[in-house]
Amino acid sequence: MNLDNSGEFTILELATMVKELTGSKSEIVFRPLPQDDPVRRRPDIALAKEKLHWEPTIPLRDGLTRTIDYFRSNAGVLPK
Secondary structure, three states, X not given: XXXXXXXXXXXXXXXXXXXXXXXXXXXOOOOOOOOOOOOOOOOOOHHHHHHHOOOOOOOHHHHHHHHHHHHHHHHOOOOO
Protein backbone atom coordinates (compact mmCIF):
# COMPACT_ATOMS: atom_id res chain seq x y z
CA MET A 1 0.00 0.00 0.00
CA ASN A 2 1.44 3.34 -1.01
CA LEU A 3 1.42 5.93 1.80
CA ASP A 4 2.91 8.77 -0.13
CA ASN A 5 1.99 12.22 -1.25
CA SER A 6 0.18 12.07 -4.56
CA GLY A 7 1.77 15.34 -5.67
CA GLU A 8 4.35 15.07 -8.39
CA PHE A 9 7.73 16.81 -8.36
CA THR A 10 11.10 16.16 -9.93
CA ILE A 11 14.10 14.83 -8.06
CA LEU A 12 15.85 18.10 -8.97
CA GLU A 13 13.03 20.06 -7.30
CA LEU A 14 13.32 17.85 -4.21
CA ALA A 15 17.13 18.13 -4.07
CA THR A 16 16.99 21.90 -4.52
CA MET A 17 14.43 22.21 -1.74
CA VAL A 18 16.51 20.06 0.63
CA LYS A 19 19.60 22.16 -0.12
CA GLU A 20 17.68 25.35 0.53
CA LEU A 21 16.08 24.16 3.78
CA THR A 22 19.33 22.74 5.19
CA GLY A 23 21.59 25.54 3.98
CA SER A 24 23.75 22.91 2.29
CA LYS A 25 26.53 23.91 -0.05
CA SER A 26 26.45 20.45 -1.66
CA GLU A 27 26.59 20.26 -5.42
CA ILE A 28 23.76 18.54 -7.25
CA VAL A 29 25.40 15.99 -9.54
CA PHE A 30 23.62 14.60 -12.57
CA ARG A 31 24.20 10.97 -13.59
CA PRO A 32 22.65 8.91 -16.36
CA LEU A 33 19.45 7.16 -15.31
CA PRO A 34 19.40 3.38 -15.20
CA GLN A 35 17.83 1.98 -18.34
CA ASP A 36 14.73 0.70 -16.53
CA ASP A 37 14.25 3.80 -14.35
CA PRO A 38 10.74 5.28 -14.65
CA VAL A 39 10.73 8.75 -16.16
CA ARG A 40 7.72 9.86 -14.10
CA ARG A 41 6.73 8.88 -10.59
CA ARG A 42 3.30 9.70 -9.30
CA PRO A 43 2.17 7.55 -6.41
CA ASP A 44 -1.32 6.09 -6.47
CA ILE A 45 -2.74 6.37 -2.95
CA ALA A 46 -6.24 5.19 -3.89
CA LEU A 47 -5.93 1.97 -1.87
CA ALA A 48 -4.86 3.86 1.28
CA LYS A 49 -7.78 6.25 0.83
CA GLU A 50 -10.22 3.38 0.33
CA LYS A 51 -9.05 0.94 3.01
CA LEU A 52 -7.53 3.25 5.63
CA HIS A 53 -9.46 6.46 4.92
CA TRP A 54 -6.05 8.12 4.84
CA GLU A 55 -4.55 10.84 2.72
CA PRO A 56 -1.59 13.16 3.26
CA THR A 57 -2.24 16.45 5.04
CA ILE A 58 1.25 17.95 5.28
CA PRO A 59 2.74 19.68 2.22
CA LEU A 60 6.20 18.53 1.08
CA ARG A 61 8.05 21.67 2.21
CA ASP A 62 6.47 21.52 5.68
CA GLY A 63 7.23 17.81 6.03
CA LEU A 64 10.84 18.32 5.01
CA THR A 65 11.19 21.23 7.44
CA ARG A 66 9.83 19.12 10.29
CA THR A 67 12.12 16.22 9.39
CA ILE A 68 15.20 18.46 9.17
CA ASP A 69 14.32 20.12 12.49
CA TYR A 70 13.93 16.69 14.11
CA PHE A 71 17.35 15.51 12.93
CA ARG A 72 18.96 18.76 14.01
CA SER A 73 17.43 18.50 17.48
CA ASN A 74 17.49 14.78 18.17
CA ALA A 75 20.07 13.05 16.06
CA GLY A 76 22.78 15.68 15.86
CA VAL A 77 23.45 14.83 12.23
CA LEU A 78 22.68 18.24 10.74
CA PRO A 79 24.29 21.50 11.81
CA LYS A 80 21.96 24.16 13.23
